[in-house]
Amino acid sequence: MRAPSGANETRAVRLREDGPEARRTRGGRGGATARFVLGRVVGLVATLFAASLVVFFSRFVVPGDPARFLLRGRSPSPEAIAEVTKQYGLDKSPIEQYLSWIGGVVRGDFGRSLQYRDDVSNVLLARLPVTLELVALAAVIIVLLGLAAGIFASLRRGRAADRVILMTSTALGAVPAFVIAILLIAVFAVQLGWFPSFGSGDEGWDRFVHLILPAFALGLAFVALIARVTRSSMNEQFVREHVEVATSRGLTRSSVVLRHVLRNAIGPILLVSGVLVAGLLVSSAIVEQTFGLAGMGxxxxQSVDRLDFPVVQAIVLVVVVAFVTINTIVDLIQPLIDPRIAAGSETR
Known part of the structure; x- marks a missing residue:
């Protein structure tokens, strides 16, 4: 008795799904993803190692004797120079000094601050919360306003609203952060009196109020860039064939935008957003100085001005680690959004 043709077709489909060719395909994709992740992790470690070398050995580029910088005296005695040289390990070779320093960094020991007479880790931990809160608030402003402006401009492409957003974002992107900070202080702190213009405030709501103007000063120029990238990426997707097919099938405009346009356009937006958010740590120095915030920037x-080498090295290394780590995380997230990235890394 012969089996029905439908049962034979179902059995054939199952054989194709579970057959050796399908298993090889799945195994190939898994191997490509593993190699992609491994490559990014190896790149992260190599970059951090190279950055540690640059951060440490840049101290030797500074002209003059480091011992005399440490003593800060006009005419230190030879005995004082010899004592400081031995105390800070300056009598060792540069390689030995680097190994000693990087070993301490791995253990969380960045040395002692020359101006605060305290462990560098304690000095950083006292300043880190303000900078992290400022960067987090600025990142939220950048992502929300940038995405909203870019999406709105793309949906109104070719119209007056699109041109206004494009011109405004171009103008904002050309204005330095300290100029935006001065304008915000003049309008919202001096004229209107809505927000404080100086200091970090106390923890909680007071800290949040003190950080609103600095966060906008730090993030507005980056909002313009995210808006332009979002607009460009979405406009590129609108002319793709799969969007035209989805529209011809009678799907609602909101469904087409969310499922077929924005979802496929999110890759470049995510990449640029990750780079910008990581760059906020570097850009925060000017804004913190302008608003008198007690942060790492x-x-x-202050440490550069006072030649506090251990603090400068620690801050630069922390910023580099944060920047590289965030970019690596973005690289690892992208294949989850678009698996073709991991597969493409195998064929390049």
Missing amino acids: SLLV
Whole structure:
């Protein structure tokens, strides 16, 4: 008795799904993803190692004797120079000094601050919360306003609203952060009196109010860039064939935009957003100085001015680690959004 043709077709489909060719395909995709992740992790470690070398050995580029910088005296005695040289390990070779320093960094020991006479880790931990809160608030402003402006401009492409957003974003992107900070202080702090213009405030709501103007000053220029990238990426997707097919099938405009346009356009937006958010740590120094915030940016400026080498090295290394780590995380997230990225990395 012969089996029905439908049962034979179902059995054939199952054989194709579970057959050796299908298993090889799945195994190939899994191997490509694993190699993609491994490559990014190896790149992260190599970049951090190279950055640690640059951060440490840049100290030797500064002209003069480091021992005399440490003593800060006009005419230190030879005995004082010899004591400081031994105390800070300056009598060792540069390689030995680097190994000693990087070993301490791995254990969380960045040395002692020369101006605060305290462990560098304690000095950083006292300033880190303000900078992290400022960067987090600025990142939220950048992503929300940038995405909203870019999506609105793309949906109104070719119209007056699109041109206005495009011109405004171009103008904002050309204005330095300190100029935006001065304008915000003049309008919202001096004229209107809505927000404070100086200091970090106390923890909680007071801290949030003190950080609103600095966060906008830090993020507005980046909002313009995210808006332009979002607009460009969505406009590129609107002319793709799969969007035209979805529209011809009678799907609602909101469904087409969310499922077929924005979803496929999110890759470049995510990449640029990750780079910008990581760059906020570098850009925060000027804004923190302008608003008198007790963060890591202002600490870096003060430490450079006072030649506090251990603090400068620690802050630069922390910023580099954060920047590289965030970019690596973005690289690892992208294949989850578009698996072709991991597969494409195998064929390049």
